[in-house]
Structure formats: structure tokens, C-alpha cells
Amino acid sequence: MKIRRYLSILFVAMCAIAVSAQAQLTAIGDGGPGPVKAQHLTAELVTLGQTIAPGSTLQAGLVLTMEQHWHVYWLNPGDAGEPPHIKWTLPAGLTVGPLMFPAPSRLPLGPLMNYGYEDTVAYPFTFTASPKMKQGPVHVDALTDWIVCAQVCIPGKAHLGLSLTVGPAGAPIAPAGALGEALSLLPKPLPADAQVTVTGGKKQLAITLKSSSITNLHLDDVEFYPIDEEQVANAADQVVTATPDGFQMRVVRADEKEKLPKELHGLLKMSDTESYEFTAAVVPGVVEAAPVKQAAASGVTTLGAIGLAFIGGIILNLMPCVFPVLFLKGLALVQSSGEERKALRSHGLVYTLGILVSFWAIVGVLLILRAGGSQAGWGFQLQSPAFIVVLASFIFFFALSLAGMFDIGLSLTSVGGELAQKQGYTGSFFTGVLATVVATPCTAPLMGAAIGFALVQPAWITFAIFTALALGLATPYLLLSFQPAWTKILPRPGAWMEVLKQLTAVPLFATAIWLAYVYGSLNSGGAASPSEGVYKLSLLLGCFLVLAVAGWVLGKWPAKWGSFAAAVALIALALAVPLYQPKDTNLVWAPYSQGALDAARKDGKPVFIDFTAAWCLSCQVNEKLVLHAADVQKQLSDRNVVLLRADWTKYDPEITKELASLGRSGVPTYVIYPSAKDAAPDVLPELLEKGLVLDAIKRDAAK
Structure with a gap:
């Protein structure tokens, strides 16, 4: 599902106050180095020695060891989260530097991304002793806080400390363990x-x-x-x-x-x-789009796409809309066999030039449209649902033409026929133009992958692929102009061409099916909301149905302005079906308080409480993919459910108490209080699914 532009701001907007808020949490530990066991992790302070000489430094670190599948955060946590912090109490003459952060890893969750660490991580820091610091034992006190997350996020806090000795420096200690590894992984x-x-x-x-x-x-x-x-x-x-x-x-x-x-x-x-x-x-400056990963994953390379385009261009000559042009021009070459060979070759080159110029014009229009589409938000092409809709619809519509539902080629042939009948080089040039015009709707096998690849590449690659396609289309006639006798091997036009054209519709239909699958995947929003992808996929299939009606209109009344206008209107309607985005109808959530909960229950109203936090990534994913879904919003509205949001970004003892009463210690937590005053609260799982939430609303709002 498409993530709103403001979502990442929402994730981090309140993270800055999370640290001071967590100061009200109960800290574990007795001021020693640890390790101390907290929820889902163990925390401790380690050093490369117990002695620090006046005027020197001592390397130390905070080590966090997480349970499996839990993680903590880097300096920039990504779309949500918060790095650990330490509040120091130090003796006079001793200072400490900021926490240092080893290089992190990417930690995806649904459509969002965190930066952080799993398993074990050490955050190094450095003590510095003043040259005038008195020798003897000293103690440093560290109030440490963090946020640890998996499907839920839990803030934690520990009271740690170190007992050091200020005195003569001992033998240097080589870095080892988690601290040594962290020091080696610090960015250089x-x-x-x-x-x-x-x-x-x-x-x-x-x-x-x-x-x-x-x-x-x-x-x-x-x-x-x-x-x-x-x-x-x-x-x-x-x-x-x-x-x-x-x-x-x-x-x-x-x-x-x-x-x-x-x-x-x-x-x-x-x-x-x-x-x-x-x-x-x-x-x-201008940053030209890089080749997208989907193209590389499909096995299509730039050279491969150029080769496929060239072969596809050759096969285009066998299409019913192109082959008659080639056949007639071949017969003309035989009839002109007495003409100088040099002149025949010139006609072949001019014909080729006509095709090249026509394809270059198409590329120019394509690049202009693509630039405009990028400004309108197409952005990532094959990663863009809107682009997938347009591309899949285009391929499906022309596959219908190849399958025999209607024929664009016949109408287009008459457009340039008169120019192609001219004599001399002008006739040869416009014959090439005509071949390009009538070949455009007759997409041949092997061309689909090449053109699909070209549509998402930098301009020079798009230009090279379409040039190869043009040269493939021009090659047969160009060869015949050099060897007119080869026209004897040309098969005569016949019913076989129509069968070949219909067969070429099969790979295009297969491409449309694959693009429909990609479209459904882009809108699925991950495993948390697979039904959203199914819904969007059904809209694209509806688009295909309306396109089929438009093709039937063109086939029923060919070469008629009325049918053309009706088909254009139907095509516009078809594209509007999956591309239309309804307005945001998200309901308003009131801040949680015990008073608000009691008042709603006293009135016999069902209450849905969303326990969330800005630093909780799972919370944001659930809200976007499930709670903001139109059908969930409709159920909540229709059943007059009171919506309360318990924002735990800033520590709130009232929210903490309510979580404890529900048997939970972190967020996300979701609970529905049924309309019946004496009914027990219905606590939902941390990872929401739309079907589960809809069932719970129907069940609890009816009590």
C-alpha cells in the first residue's frame, strides 16, 4: 500500500521527548556495571581496564544483548525508534564523550525501514581524566534508557555504574569481545x-x-x-x-x-x-534514473534487450499489417531489376532512414511523456502502481487487437498510403514511415520484454533499444535491395499471417497477467493486509473488462469516428477504475483518559483503544494498513465505536497502568471494550489483520 508523505515525520515527531518521558520508568540495576536483565535484553557497562591515568583516556562501552528477533537502534533510527541514551553522574575532573555508533543494518518491517542492531551491540564511549585529577578510587553513575522492538516496542531503563581507579597507567589492554568488535566497526x-x-x-x-x-x-x-x-x-x-x-x-x-x-x-x-x-x-543537477532492480531480476540486460528488440523488429515484418508492404516493395524490386544496383541500394537505405526517423520520433514523444509522468508522481516506473496500470492496460488492449477483436492496422494503413505510393526516394522514405505506423500496434513476440525494459531505462538505453527495433524492421527490405533475387523465397500473403498474428497475442496476454500480479503485490502492504492487494487487483481486472468492451466497439464498427470516440471514452473510464483514489476518510481519535473510557462505557458505547507510540514501527504499520483501511473505518463509524488513542510516546503512568491491567507491557496493544458495561475487554493481537479487526468490531459492538 502506498505510504503517505507525512508518515515518516509522524514516526519521529515525538521521539525527542521520549527520553525525558522514560525517566519516570522504574530503573533496574543497583549502580553496578551489570549485566542486568531487562525485558528482552541484557545491559551492561564494560571497559578496557579499571585504571585511568591523569591526563589520559579510557575506552568503555554500553553493551546490549537482545533476545532473538528483537532489535535496538542506530543514531538515526530510520522510520521509527530511538537510540539509547546515558545520563552521567561523574566525579570532578572526569569527563565522558558521546556514545559512538557502529555501522548498522537495515531492518525492514512491511513498507517501512529501521536502522539498528540485532543480537549484540556495543556503543563505545571515552572517559577523559584531567591532568590534575587526584589519584584514588572513583565511581561513575549511569542512568541508561533504550527502546527495544520486535512486533512490539518496549522502553527500558537501567541504573548502571563503574568503579574506576585514577592512578598510573597500566599495560595497554587489546580490545576484545563486543566492545572490541564495535570499535573495529566504527565508521572511518x-x-x-x-x-x-x-x-x-x-x-x-x-x-x-x-x-x-x-x-x-x-x-x-x-x-x-x-x-x-x-x-x-x-x-x-x-x-x-x-x-x-x-x-x-x-x-x-x-x-x-x-x-x-x-x-x-x-x-x-x-x-x-x-x-x-x-x-x-x-x-x-539532473539525476538520470538508474536501471530498476526488477529489470535485472527478470534476467533482461541492456544488450539482451537490444538483441530482443532487433529480432522482434524482424518478426514484425511477418505481421498482416506489415508483410503486404514488404511483399509489394519486394515485387517492385524484381520489376526494377534492370535498374542500376547502386540506385536499388539507395532506395533500401532511404526506406531504412524513413523507419529510423519514425522510431526516433516515437522515442522523443515517449521521453517527453515519461518526463511529464515523473513530475506527476510516476517516479519509480515499475515500482509505481499508476505506471503498472497504464502499461498493463496498454499491453492488454493491443493483445486484444492481435487476437482479432479489432484491427488498428487497417485504419492506419490508409493514412500514409498515398505518400507511400509516390515514386523515387520520397516514396521509399514514406514507405518506411508507413511500415512504422502500421507496425506500431502489431507488437511481436520477444518485443514485449525489450520494450518493457526500455520504458524504465535512462534515455540513451531507451533510444538504443528502439533504434535496434527499427533496424530489425528495416533489415529484410534492406537486404532485398542489395539482393533483389532473394524475393523469390518470400512466401505469398495468406491466411497463415492471421494465425501468426493471433498466436503473438498469447505472450502479450501473459505479460498483462504478470503485470497484474505485480500490481497486486505493490498494493498488498505485506502479509498484514493481503486483502488490500486482492481488492486493487480486482479493480485492474475491471479495467481489463472495460478495455475489452472498447475493443469490441472498434471491431463492431471499424474505421468509424463514432466508434473511435466511444472507444476513447471507454478507455478513459477503464483507466479511471484502478487509478481513482478516494478521499481520506480517516476517523478522529480522541486522546485516551480513564475519564473518557468510563464516560463512554457508562453510556453503553463500545470503545476501541489504540495503545501506540511514535517510536513504535509496528504501530505505524498496523494503523496505515489496517486501522486506516476504508472498510474498517466504515465499520467503526457505522457501529458508533468510541475511538481513543493512548499515545505512549511520552511516558504516561495512566496508560502504563491500563496496559498492566490488560496483561501487556508494551505497544502496540489494541483493545475493544464491548458496549455491555460488565463485558470483559477484548484484547487483540499485536499484528493486526483486517478480517480479524472487522470480526472483533462486529462481535464486540453488538454486545
């Missing part, structure tokens, strides 16, 4: 020879790294992590392409950012053990 400055430049486009940022010392790169492993929030779309794909002296990475800008950031601060993670931090000015 870029090598002296490395240079990072950032170009900012309308939708993407292009990060280019040039370096001779960073070698043995596996581009599939390279990842970018933004240190500053709200600059990039965290969950979007990052496309990396090799350059002669490094690589270029394209990352998608955050939707809510209208202006380019002045600089980009982040880290490039080259592998599990190597990462570099950088800050670079963002220079406005």
Missing part, C-alpha cells in the same frame, strides 16, 4: 584519495565515490545510511552502478522535502566490516 574517515560528490535531482540524490585505495568492492553490498533524518526515503531501494574509478549510488529523496538539503551527512557501508563517514555539499 574517507581515505585521503577518496572524493564524494552529491548531485541533487527532483526525486533522487546521486552519491558518487571516486577512490583508488578502496578496492575489492562488491556493489551489491554497498549501502548508504543517512545520519541526518528526513533527507532520504529510508525504505526505498538504493541502486549502485560501477564507474571507472569507483561507483555511483542513487537514493530516493524524502517525499516531504521540497528543497534540496545543503549537504548530505551519512556513512557508506562497503561491507560488514568496512564503512566510511562523509559530509558533502549537495549540488543541484
Whole structure:
């Protein structure tokens, strides 16, 4: 499901106050180094020694060990979350630096993305002793807080501390364990020879790294992590392409950012053990779209697509709308066999030029339309539901034509027939133009994959693929112009051509089915809401049905202006079915309070309470995919359910008490109090499904 532009802002808007709010939580621990066991993790402080000399430093770290499938957060948590914090109480003369963060990992959840750590992580920090600090034992006190998440998010807090000795420095201790590993994984400055430049486009940022010392790169492993929030779309794909002296990475800008950031601060993670931090000015410019991952995953490469286009262009000559042109021109070559061979070759080259110019004009129009579509929000092409609708509808409609429901080629042939009948080079040139015009609706096998690939590529690749298609279409006649005697092997036009045309509809129908599957997947929103994808898929199938009616109209009354106008109207209606987006009808949720709950229950009204927090990613996914769904909203409205939102972003003892009474300790938690005053609350699972919620509303609102 498409995520609203403001969603990532909502996730982090209140994270800044979560730390002070958690100060009211009960801390575990007795002020010692630990380890102490909290909910779903163990926390402890470790050092590389117990002695710190005056004027020197001592390396230490906070180590968090999570239970399986639980995670904590990096400096920038991503779409939701909060990194750990420590509030220090230090003796005079001793200072401590900020927490340092090893390179994180990407932690996806549905359509969103977190940055953080699983299993075990150490956050290093450094103690510094003043040169005048008195020798002897000292104690440092650390009030530590964190948020640990899986399907639910739970804030935690520990009272930790360290007993150190200020005295002569002992033998250095080699880093080891979790702290040693974390120190080795801290991002490093870029090598002296490395240079990072950032170009900012309308939708993407292009990060280019040039370096001779960073070698043995596996581009599939390279990842970018933004240190500053709200600059990039965290969950979007990052496309990396090799350059002669490094690589270029394209990352998608955050939707809510209208202006380019002045600089980009982040880290490039080259592998599990190597990462570099950088800050670079963002220079406005044009960022050309990179080849999308879907195309690579399907096995189509640029050279492969060019080859498929060339072969497809050759096969186009066998289509009923093209072959008569080729056959008649071949007979003309035989009849002109007395003409100088040089002149015949010139006619073949001019015919080829006519096809090339026509296809180049098509490419120009295509690129203009694609640029306009990008500004309108098509953005990621095959990742865009709107683009999938248009492309699938286009392919399905022309497959209907190939299958014999109607014939576009006959109408188009008459358009350029007179020009093609002219003598001399003008006639040869416009014969090429005519061949292009009548070939356009006759998509041949092997062309579908090539054109589909071309539609989502940079301009030069699109140009190259369509040029190969044009050369494939021109090749048979061009060869005949060099060897007119070969016209003897041409088969005569007949019924076999119609059968071949109908057979070519099969791969196009198969392509439309595959695109329908992609469309359903894009709208499914993950396993939490599969029914949304089924619903959207049914709308696309409805679009196909209306397109079939438009094809029937064209076939029933061919070459009529009235039928053409009716077909255009039906096509517009067909596209509107899946593309129409209804207005947001989200209901208003009132803030939770015990008084509001008691008042609603006293009036005999059912109450739905959403226990949530801005740093809880699962909460946001459930709200977007389930609670904001139109059918859920309708049920809540029709049954007059009182909606209360218990926002736990800022610690609230009243909410904590209510959670405890429900047997829960974290968010998300969802509960429905039935309309019957003495009925027990109905506590729903942490991961919601629409069917489950709808059943619960019907069940509890009727009591």
C-alpha cells in the first residue's frame, strides 16, 4: 500500500521527548556495571581496564544483548525508534564523550525501514581524566534508557555504574569481545584519495565515490545510511552502478522535502566490516534514473534487450499489417531489376532512414511523456502502481487487437498510403514511415520484454533499444535491395499471417497477467493486509473488462469516428477504475483518559483503544494498513465505536497502568471494550489483520 508523505515525520515527531518521558520508568540495576536483565535484553557497562591515568583516556562501552528477533537502534533510527541514551553522574575532573555508533543494518518491517542492531551491540564511549585529577578510587553513575522492538516496542531503563581507579597507567589492554568488535566497526574517515560528490535531482540524490585505495568492492553490498533524518526515503531501494574509478549510488529523496538539503551527512557501508563517514555539499543537477532492480531480476540486460528488440523488429515484418508492404516493395524490386544496383541500394537505405526517423520520433514523444509522468508522481516506473496500470492496460488492449477483436492496422494503413505510393526516394522514405505506423500496434513476440525494459531505462538505453527495433524492421527490405533475387523465397500473403498474428497475442496476454500480479503485490502492504492487494487487483481486472468492451466497439464498427470516440471514452473510464483514489476518510481519535473510557462505557458505547507510540514501527504499520483501511473505518463509524488513542510516546503512568491491567507491557496493544458495561475487554493481537479487526468490531459492538 502506498505510504503517505507525512508518515515518516509522524514516526519521529515525538521521539525527542521520549527520553525525558522514560525517566519516570522504574530503573533496574543497583549502580553496578551489570549485566542486568531487562525485558528482552541484557545491559551492561564494560571497559578496557579499571585504571585511568591523569591526563589520559579510557575506552568503555554500553553493551546490549537482545533476545532473538528483537532489535535496538542506530543514531538515526530510520522510520521509527530511538537510540539509547546515558545520563552521567561523574566525579570532578572526569569527563565522558558521546556514545559512538557502529555501522548498522537495515531492518525492514512491511513498507517501512529501521536502522539498528540485532543480537549484540556495543556503543563505545571515552572517559577523559584531567591532568590534575587526584589519584584514588572513583565511581561513575549511569542512568541508561533504550527502546527495544520486535512486533512490539518496549522502553527500558537501567541504573548502571563503574568503579574506576585514577592512578598510573597500566599495560595497554587489546580490545576484545563486543566492545572490541564495535570499535573495529566504527565508521572511518574517507581515505585521503577518496572524493564524494552529491548531485541533487527532483526525486533522487546521486552519491558518487571516486577512490583508488578502496578496492575489492562488491556493489551489491554497498549501502548508504543517512545520519541526518528526513533527507532520504529510508525504505526505498538504493541502486549502485560501477564507474571507472569507483561507483555511483542513487537514493530516493524524502517525499516531504521540497528543497534540496545543503549537504548530505551519512556513512557508506562497503561491507560488514568496512564503512566510511562523509559530509558533502549537495549540488543541484539532473539525476538520470538508474536501471530498476526488477529489470535485472527478470534476467533482461541492456544488450539482451537490444538483441530482443532487433529480432522482434524482424518478426514484425511477418505481421498482416506489415508483410503486404514488404511483399509489394519486394515485387517492385524484381520489376526494377534492370535498374542500376547502386540506385536499388539507395532506395533500401532511404526506406531504412524513413523507419529510423519514425522510431526516433516515437522515442522523443515517449521521453517527453515519461518526463511529464515523473513530475506527476510516476517516479519509480515499475515500482509505481499508476505506471503498472497504464502499461498493463496498454499491453492488454493491443493483445486484444492481435487476437482479432479489432484491427488498428487497417485504419492506419490508409493514412500514409498515398505518400507511400509516390515514386523515387520520397516514396521509399514514406514507405518506411508507413511500415512504422502500421507496425506500431502489431507488437511481436520477444518485443514485449525489450520494450518493457526500455520504458524504465535512462534515455540513451531507451533510444538504443528502439533504434535496434527499427533496424530489425528495416533489415529484410534492406537486404532485398542489395539482393533483389532473394524475393523469390518470400512466401505469398495468406491466411497463415492471421494465425501468426493471433498466436503473438498469447505472450502479450501473459505479460498483462504478470503485470497484474505485480500490481497486486505493490498494493498488498505485506502479509498484514493481503486483502488490500486482492481488492486493487480486482479493480485492474475491471479495467481489463472495460478495455475489452472498447475493443469490441472498434471491431463492431471499424474505421468509424463514432466508434473511435466511444472507444476513447471507454478507455478513459477503464483507466479511471484502478487509478481513482478516494478521499481520506480517516476517523478522529480522541486522546485516551480513564475519564473518557468510563464516560463512554457508562453510556453503553463500545470503545476501541489504540495503545501506540511514535517510536513504535509496528504501530505505524498496523494503523496505515489496517486501522486506516476504508472498510474498517466504515465499520467503526457505522457501529458508533468510541475511538481513543493512548499515545505512549511520552511516558504516561495512566496508560502504563491500563496496559498492566490488560496483561501487556508494551505497544502496540489494541483493545475493544464491548458496549455491555460488565463485558470483559477484548484484547487483540499485536499484528493486526483486517478480517480479524472487522470480526472483533462486529462481535464486540453488538454486545
